Amino acid sequence: METAAYVPAINLHGILPFISLLAGGMLCLAADAMSGKEGSRRILPVISFVALAAALVSFLLPGYPTGSFLENTFYSDSFSRLGCIVILVSAIATTLMGPRQVIRRNLPSGEYYTLIVFAALGMVLLALANEMLSAFVALEIMSLSLYVLTGIDRRSGKSAEASFKYFILGAFASAFFVFGSGFLFGSTRTTFLADAHNYFATRGGNMPEGAEMWAFIAFGLVFVGLCFKLSLAPFHMWAPDVYEGANTPTTLYIATGSKVAAFAFLIHFAHAFSSWQIFTAPVTFIVGLIAVASMTWGNIAAIVQSNLKRMLAYSSVAQTGYMMIAVMVLVALPSLQAAGNLNATTIANDTTLIYNAISLYLAGYTIISILAFGIAFHIGGEGSMAAYRGLFHRKPFAAVGMAIAMFSLSGLGFLPPTIGFIGKFYLFKEAVRFNMTGIAVIGILTSVIAAFYYLSLIVTMFMKAPDEENGIELAGRREERIAGLGGGDAIVRVMLATATALIFVLGLYPGLFTGLAAKAVTTKPMTTAMVKK
Amino acid sequence: MTSLLQPNLILATLLFTIGILGVMWKRNAIALFMSVELMLNAANLAFVSFAHELGIMSGGILVLFVMTVAAAEAGVGLAIFIALFRARRHIRVDEHDTLHG
Amino acid sequence: MIDLVWLIPVIMAGAALANGLGCRKLGKIAGYISVGAMITTFVISCMVFLQVRDITKAIPHHGGEHAAEQEAHHGRHGASMLAEYETLGHEQQEAIKAQYLFVRADPKAPKPYDTTVRGGLGGHVPLYEWINIPGVFRGDRPLTIEFAFHVDQLTSIFLMFISFVGSLVFIYATGYMKEGPHNTLDPGYARFFSYLALFAASMYTLILGANFVVMFIGWEGVGLCSYLLIGYYFDRQFSAKLSCADAGKKAFVANRVGDFGLMLGMFLLFWGLGTLDFQTIITMLSGDVSALPAGFGYNGAIITAATLLLFLGATGKSAQIPLFVWLPDAMAGPTPVSALIHAATMVTAGIYMLARLNVLYMLAPTTLVVVAVIGGATAFIAAFAGLTQRGIKKILAYSTVSQLGYMFLAMGVGSFAAGIFHVFTHAFFKACLFLAAGSLIHALHHEEDVFKMGGLAKKMKGTAFAYGFATLAIAGIVPFAGFFSKDEILYNVYTAAQGSNGGFYCALWLLGLLTALLTAFYMGRSFVLAFLGKTRLQEHPAHDAHQAEGEDAHDDHHHHAVAYSEVHESPLPIVGPIVILGILSLVVGWLNIPEGLLPLGDFNSLFHHFLAPVTDRGALLVAAQQYGYTGGAAPAGAIVVGEVLSNNALATNWHGPELILAIVSVAIGLVGLGFAFMLYGSGSLAKSECLARKPLLRNLWNISFSAWKWDDVYDAIFVRMMMTIYAIALWFDQNIVDGVVNGIGLLNRRIGIEFRRLQNGQVQVYGLVMFVGVCVVLLYFVLSLPQALGENRMTVTERTREILGSKNVSSITTKPVALPEQPPTTLAKH
Amino acid sequence: MVLFLYSILFVITVALAVGVLLNKDTVRSAMCLVGVMMCLAANYLLMQQEFVAFIQIVVYAGAIMVLFLFVIMLLNLREVEVLPWYLRNARFWGGVLALLFFFVVGFGINVFRSSHGIPGVVAKEQALAESGTPEVIILATQMMTTYIVPFLLTSVLLLVAVIGAIVMARRRDEDGNEIVLDPEEVDA
Known part of the structure; x- marks a missing residue:
């Protein structure tokens, strides 16, 4: 080699969030080792909050790099950056709920916060990853942390069982992911998605035979692995059990953070293939199929649930299904362009619009989930419906907040407009715009089915008389009282109120968020020059 | 020299399939998890043979990563099994169905 | 100030949020927050009003002194005036029409009160x-x-x-x-x-x-x-x-x-x-x-x-x-x-x-x-x-x-x-x-x-x-x-x-x-x-009232x-x-x-x-x-x-x-x-009671007191009538629609219950369902590839035959294709 | 010769894998898995990946499998698997699907007919390989350059694994009390 030392090109701002999260996690460990039980219960939330907030801020700072950085391992575009912001918001929400959860179930606070921060690190890395091995390692950092967070409540058999199921199925799914990465390597000779993209762009029409098939298999296997993390039907079977068994903050984390991360990576991954024209039609179909399966399965199964967290699990399956509509449009764009339906100059603009729709939906879903799970956590009761009977008569604010969350999730929050409605509206709008009316109609029909269970929860909260025996003294409240936990309460309340306000603010002014996306340089359009067959 | 790519890929797929079957058939959680390890090994094999065929000497790199991940997974997974065992006194996977519906 | 009018709802919403957040902790302050916000909006409203008034005044009146003067002297417009206009004599009406034509002919006719048209006042x-x-x-x-x-x-x-x-x-x-x-x-x-x-x-x-x-x-x-x-x-x-x-x-x-x-x-x-x-x-x-x-x-x-x-x-x-x-x-x-x-x-x-x-x-x-x-x-x-x-x-x-x-x-x-x-x-x-x-x-x-x-x-x-x-x-x-x-x-x-x-x-x-x-x-x-x-x-x-007050001090909505x-x-x-x-x-x-x-x-x-x-x-x-x-x-x-x-x-x-x-x-x-x-x-109520005893007045009194029995009418309409309609609908529903609409609902529930049964808690069943998905995805991809490749590529059977037929594969080479310049991924830059 | 060796290896590998699958005794299963890993190591050797083969034996067969065996012994899980009736159905369909999967992917694995042409990076590497640079150096170079980021990330992963394993496996909580199930859950 010519030079003695290899100096990788490091963009310091680009890795600032990683450093901050890593340092935060380490500091948590160190602080836990140095202070006693009570001390670490007080200090660790602060440390992890600061670390997460610092990471969030470094994403929001104007100079955050765009495009590839750190040896092409990561790719930062507006969508993945917004994904990271959403992830960190959900991580912060989880942290804020932490102190009460730790006291309620007497959890080991050191590990609890450390793992939250490390999981956030994994998620952020995954969301930005543009290389299969880093993505895999990031995925595992995230997953392992979440498995343990799920099972961290050692006094609960359910928690252990949930952790166990999550782990078994998660490991199963990551095996598919790795196998798929192998095939991608085989067909494109690289694990770097940017290179794969170039490869498909230049040789997509003239690939060695066999390599095409490997690429197909690669996409299928990796896609399946990601679908598991996204809990799309039929890869969602773990979700209800894990959501029910895990402690509520972790449930929130799994439902939002890990999904957003996997989703952002899915976009990167699909983008690598987007330059390959023959590929778009099958992928469009499969993504559409999975979207339909998720929307119907999720919504129908949610109807018959009697546990709130299970219901939210199925609802989140359906919500992710809705997101896949946008992915479907996104992957179909190049073929639409090739067919002459779109003109090349507008395609970048169209892509941006679709990205806006997805990011808005993701953000909305996350905020609503924070509100819904946060209230479930706030009132205690761990998802049992008994806690919600006549909630309005006991805790009017909580009931109204939950009702807002439900209205918003169902997409019925029409007026005053909520983020849930606007998000769905934009998604369906994009689908209709590109002549995918069928899937939009299915989406709307399943939303109607969904309205049934969302509204029935509202009825339960507002119309039923409170169940005095089961509803009032809820799980964990006693421990909290003993611990004299006032401060944590207020923080959670502020968080919930902020989420509520955001639901309306973003519903009223989606541009606040999509504007952020538009400002943040260009998102990669899902196409490049086509090679003639 | 004869390319071993095709037979190796077939072998990898076969091992992967056997791993999947193990995941679906085994009742003992540890045995089940060993099947997952088998799947990961199959992926390794595919990767190495691709690399070999492509003449990329560093193809073994993925193996190193997968190994690390496998080790990490094994550590956490076995710990989870122990926790489950402590809670329920057995780790027969099909009998842990408290969470259902 | 008009441009800042959005502050008004925002301030109030902010006050609502602040109070909602603070909840019981705020005590009296909650009231002060809301009152303060409301008074602030009043001040802003006053400023907006004054500005609107100034602009209204500043708009030149059309049609010369005469019209402006007249305008100032009447307060009533609308259909009533139209009615008055009808009563005018023919000559007067013609004169007005002439004036109307004049105004219309003038392209530079001033636009009075254009304030309501978008942008005129800046009110938008x-x-x-x-x-x-x-x-x-x-x-x-x-x-x-x-x-x-x-x-x-x-x-x-x-x-x-x-x-x-x-x-x-x-x-x-x-x-x-x-x-x-x-x-x-x-x-x-x-x-x-x-x-x-x-x-x-x-x-x-x-x-x-x-x-x-x-x-x-x-x-x-x-x-x-x-x-x-x-x-x-x-x-x-x-x-x-x-x-x-x-x-x-x-x-x-x-x-x-x-x-x-x-x-x-x-x-x-x-x-x-x-x-x-x-x-x-x-x-x-x-x-x-x-x-x-x-x-x-x-x-x-x-x-x-x-x-x-x-x-x-x-x-x-x-x-x-x-x-x-x-x-x-x-x-x-x-x-x-x-x-x-x-x-x-x-x-x-x-x-x-x-x-x-x-x-x-x-x-x-x-x-x-x-x-x-x-x-x-x-x-x-x-x-x-x-x-x-x-x-x-x-x-x-x-x-x-x-x-x-x-x-x-x-x-x-x-x-x-x-x-x-x-x-x-x-x-x-x-x-x-x-x-x-x-x-x-x-x-x-x-x-x-x-x-x-x-x-x-x-x-x-x-x-x-x-x-x-x-x-x-x-x-x-x-x-x-x-x-x-x-x-x-x-x-x-x-x-x-x-x-x-x-x-x-x-x-x-x-x-x-x-x-x-x-x-x-x-x-x-x-x-x-x-x-x-x-x-x-x-x-x-x-x-006892005294005592009640002592005891029931907290029971504030108790009547005494x-x-x-x-x-x-x-x-x-x-x-x-x-x-x-x-x-x-x-x-x-x-x-x-x-x-x-x-x-x-x-x-x-x-x-x-x-x-x-x-x-x-x-x-x-x-x-x-x-x-x-x-x-x-x-x-x-x-x-x-x-x-x-x-x-x-x-x-x-x-x-x-x-x-x-x-x-x-x-x-x-x-x-x-x-x-x-x-x-x-x-x-004393004696007089009114005396009046109310008279039969006619009594009836009127009843009607009045029950507010025309409006609620009862609603009961009759919305409850009884609806019940009748409902009964018919029920029959229709049970006998005809049931199979269709209700059936769909039931079907949903039914399917939901089936899903629930599938979700039986066994991790391997979950794995199996997942694996079904894997197979579907891969099967579709593999089958769709030949189609996606187009006719000039090998068909599935040809391909299969070739796979089975070929033994020594690596000896077959095709022309190497020039590779694109791509951002080098590795140490090549040194 | 290589092909002959390879054929034998193939058969043994598959047989051992089937052994992992069908052995009712968990320890025997584990031993079979060790065998599979050894066979894979041999396979890597056939592809001149000596370092990877070495790691495969040391880390995989040596460390990870020992961990498995340790836990099996710790929990005294040498029980014989008897499949309950309700799993048989799933087992059958699982088998059918696995067969399908195998054929689908197996069909997809086509012959590799074209020489891919080596991109610049790799060409350089090949030059290194041809100049007789040992595989381990190439690997190390790649590890420290191209794949430096995932390599660094593995450290975080291992840290997470350590923390996780400690949390999940420990017997006592922070106060030194034995962790016991909540009373209402003991029956479950």
């Missing part, structure tokens, strides 16, 4: 583009909805009185929401103020919205907050039948019915015109008639349908027949809420919408007739129901419904400004009445029955004084506010009766007069019963009779606002003294001149269209034309009847009050 405050859908709906026409506010004269008036009355009510509430002997805060104090602030924020959004959608946000928000506020004491019983929560629900449901109409109306307009922006709609309608879609001309089918549907929305919000049932039950909320809902906000929304859309309504004369009839009938029916009520808040509630009826009556005859003026004066005296009633109730520990009061004027001087002023105002006695506004409405109805369909309007006018009589009577009755004569309270406290000697005036935060409002119910009417009563030069009809650019647009447009204007280059030209026409028409205006009518209505008011005093003045 766009915040951002909210929804933009390029060419999905209605062919290639994009759907663009701005989140925008709009400020014009109408808005600024509404802003003023909402913020002012609102501030007073908020201040009052800080005093009122304390209970018990120790003035402890109500447990939901912060929640209450949070709701109140949110309510105000919604109301501001409603009146500021520049298009239907933004208005509708406020419209719904107001509905939601009213539900929350009316049901505030959700754990208490309101009446024998209803709990407070039920009353809230009732309000919510009645409003939903109305909203349904409103939405349909909105969709209809959007379907026809492709926009939901108020000013665009108005500009379109006052533009070229031939360019409009069918059904949008004068008395067109669509415009009539749309206005009727919108009016249904207004009847819901403004408590008119058939949807007024919720308002009397809205008394279940705390008194400040009643004051807020009844005086300045919520119920005025319907009136506001009609005034805002006066162009549409003037173009739909059929709808106007309906509006007038509904308004007149509601006014009478509600006033009649108010005659015999015993609860003081109930009396006031029916009086609100009745007064709202007056307003709609005014709008129904085309005098929108008169309607708005009545809203304006009504806001003051009705708020005063409610707050005074609240003060009474507060002092008497939740005693609302006027039959159990009496003689309180001596004990509660401030309250009595204000209540008396407001009573005089609502009864229409001469220098008080209500006189000017009500008299003007009656006068307008009377002038309408001079035109075509005279008999019909004459009947409405008589109904209005009768209502005025009833109003004066029942208001006088409530005042006399509560404040004058001998008291019907216990003279001295009973012993208060002795007369114990009654004392409410604290300052309560009395202060009442007295201010009492004084204002004397003076605010002076803003609009018609010239016919008292020529004051420029001071006459101030209110109307200010509002005219907005509220008279429709009338002017119709007048212009009536005489041949079919739209042209400048929509404002139409206005000019109409203006000229109207001014000329008014040149012959004769003020004779105005004075006579005023005298008549004052006389009627005095008769009503006098009768009330006669009957109840002594403080």
